[in-house]
Amino acid sequence: MTKIAVIGGGPSGITAALFAAQNKENEIFVFDKSIILNTLLPTGGGRCNLAFAQYNFKELAKFYPRGEKFLYSIFSKFSTAQTIDFFEKIGVKTYTQDDLRIFPVSNSSKEVKNALLKETAKHKNIKKVFENVVEIKKKDKIFELKTNKNSYIFDKVVISTGGRGTGQKLAQNLGHNIIELRPALxxxxxxxxxxxxxxxxxxxxxxxxxxxxxxxxxxxxxxxxxxxxxxxxxxxxxxxxxxxxxxxxxxxxxxxxxxxxxxxxxxxxxxxxxxxxxxxxxxxxxxxxxxxxxxxxxxxxxxxxxxxxxxxxxxxxxxxxxxxxxxxxxxxxxxxxxxxxEIVTAGGVDLKEIEPKTLESKLVEGLYFCGEVLDIDGLTGGFNLQNCWSTGYVAGQALKEKV
Ligand SMILES: Cc1cc2nc3c(=O)[nH]c(=O)nc-3n(C[C@H](O)[C@H](O)[C@H](O)COP(=O)(O)OP(=O)(O)OC[C@H]3O[C@@H](n4cnc5c(N)ncnc54)[C@H](O)[C@@H]3O)c2cc1C
Incomplete structure (x- = not known):
């Protein structure tokens, strides 16, 4: 078994966990210091604007003041069409408004949260740990992880702590450069x-x-x-x-x-x-x-x-x-x-140090990132959640394939 820690059970971390879990040899522990997927609830004023109906990935990437070029290879694998398909498969039907913003037909972010949680529960190899991760160290090929309660050992780690979490600090301690965090939107x-x-x-x-x-x-x-x-x-x-x-x-x-x-x-x-x-x-x-x-x-x-x-x-x-x-x-x-x-944080883990094809760190083997912790942020319109689904997919898929 490969033991994987996903730090942060927001939309990006849960997406990464779901795709990584498709490999039954992976054992995934999702750590969250709070309630998993609660950050989805206020999105879109409670309606969850989960994507934007631009199906050309290069055009879609133009809606990101930071991250545009980096997102090309990510969106070429997973963008608007794949997002709609993914949600359809887990029972969330979507519709497109006149302004091209995409919402669940129920207009309920709670429905999106519950569908993702239900999907997570189907995977016996995903476990939830309600602890605050305070330290990650890499020793040889192993990650040592400390929380407010325990110590653990993992083969691989995904940092998906969002814009306001502590993931940037954890990444910095592992040698990553952090682009200054600034409020945006x-x-x-x-x-x-x-x-x-x-x-x-x-x-x-x-x-x-x-x-x-x-x-x-x-x-x-x-x-x-x-x-x-x-x-x-x-x-x-x-x-x-x-x-x-x-x-x-x-x-x-x-x-x-x-x-x-x-x-x-x-x-x-x-x-x-x-x-x-x-x-x-x-x-x-x-x-x-x-x-x-x-x-x-x-x-x-x-x-x-x-x-x-x-x-x-x-x-x-x-x-x-x-x-x-x-x-x-x-x-x-x-x-x-x-x-x-602010709705989103600009800045985060420097994209120069991340491999866009897998979202693995170029500095620390076995360390991955997804979601808003990265130096990627979009405008309003569903772009920030799209970043989560897409980067979550790419990191999860890489972990599914590379055991
Ligand atoms: C009011 C509001 C409305 C929004 N509406 C929309 C919208 O309609 N459409 C859209 O596209 N975007 C929207 N956004 C932005 C979107 O919600 C975020 O971009 C998205 O939630 C980021 O997801 P994430 O998985 O990267 O991180 P987060 O959603 O922030 O999740 C991170 C998780 O990590 C946990 N965590 C953090 N640090 C640690 C740690 N050290 N140890 C353990 N757990 C940790 C947190 O508790 C949290 O659960 C909105 C944002 C806000 C604030």
Missing amino acids: SSLITKEKDFSALSGVSLKDLSASVFFENKKIKTLSGDFLFTHRGISGPVVYKISSYCAYLDFNEKNPLTISFNLVNKNFETFDEKFLNNLKHNPQKETASILSEYLPKNLALKVLEVKQVNPKTKAGQLTKTDRLKISKSVTDFVFHAVGITKGE
Whole structure:
């Protein structure tokens, strides 16, 4: 028998265990300091957005600000189609939303968790150990593992402790380089504090151009949400992800210019100015509210110091242009992220030291990694769980074959 320790029973570790267990010569011990697969429960707001309907693996890899090229060989073996198939086989039917995000038909992350647990229970060679792994040492060909309760000896080890676990430290002690951990996919706190009354107001499919230290970083798009302390929603998560390694703060903020009307609404300026011209008796606020939620329209006018009750026909040319520019170039200054609420961690075990075909360490024979502990993170849309299923599969498959 080959004794394998899987440290971390999250989605990636459990996937690795399931595939490794297909070889009956493997005896697998899944260690978790908490409840196995509980990290799945809050995903997708409890609905578990488990994948994204992009079936070309190179296109799929583009959704990962870190890890894109490394994922090519992994996704060529196991990506969206294989994920759907895998879940179908364990009794979880899935469906694709209009925005291409894939969910279980039940819309329940609990169902996904239970199906994976049921599958795990079918394998007599998978055992669960509810202990916190605090140390791993390699002596000759053997791994010595210490937990908060016991000591063990293993032939092989998989580290799958996620972004916030202690796996990076365990890997570092075994000689691995760790790319600095940074929160990604988070809401942003803005310098502009007087928008809290708009908290909860959301806008569909905006585009945003992001600048830092007078350099353009990227133009991104997606849905948008005002919060008590700033801004959020998928477009803001994307910004936080691409800017994860920029040190923006109160003194040196990110400058984000939003087009507040739908990104496909390219003729807004023309339409809005025509609308003002043809309706001289209408109040400016009422015309602007045809394009924006009313309270946001009022805020835009307040910021631009235009009386909302001013009749369209009485606006000066400067005011008309000022309002229309403000809608398509509405600027926020981001001074930080909402700490502790990030969805994913950027950084982790340096990919240069990992063999992508097997996910085995190039430094320590018999040591494998999968999931968020690696320096891989995706945008919102099912990409981070896809990373778990795919890297879990590749590590598990390598352990199934290499005994
Ligand atoms: C609120 C929220 C919503 C999300 N929604 C989505 C979504 O809809 N779609 C998507 O793709 N992604 C989503 N994500 C991201 C996704 O959940 C993670 O990327 C994924 O869970 C990472 O899986 P993992 O197996 O690598 O690690 P984890 O899920 O973090 O699991 C690691 C496990 O290891 C255990 N552990 C850690 N250290 C030790 C140790 N030393 N000894 C023993 N056990 C240890 C932990 O207890 C844990 O159970 C969401 C994240 C959050 C926070």
